Amino acid sequence: MSVDLDTVKRVARLARIAVSEEEATVMAGKLNSILGFVEQLNEVDVSGVEPMTSVIPMEMKKRADKVTDGSKADDIVANAPATEENFFLVPKVVE
Template sequence: MAVDENTVRRIAHLARIAVTDEEVPHLQSELNAILSFVAQLDAVDVSNVEPMTSVLPMALRQRADVMNDGGYADRIVANAPQTEDNYFVVPKVVE
């Protein structure tokens, strides 16, 4: 797939990039080079390659998935101007 001048101008418009007429041929050749490189990558057979999340095999350390209330509600509301039973008290804004 080759990129023509109109496509370069359309890409620049969509990307909100101001491109002068002198810059179009240079950008056209760069976009065509990028697309030819992607075509080379597409030719590589990766059917037997497993997807990777990292270049090193590792298992992430995880904490136990235990639900709790934190145990320190009084410290959370300590700086609040008004509290009631460890809840924030806020002024009523809707009647």
């Protein structure tokens, strides 16, 4: 894949970046060298390599999954003007 001057200008316009002709020419060259490196990476055979999330094998830290009420009900309704059994009381708005 090759990036030409028109593509650089279009991407710059979409990104709302002001790019002069000289800058666009330099960017096209740099983008082409980056894409060339990516094409080199595609040549590597990774058919027997499993995907990994880290370079070092490690176990994710997990907390116990248990259902609780959070022990915060009293704190949550503390500033409410009217409550009953840890529920907010609101005026009736529908007849």
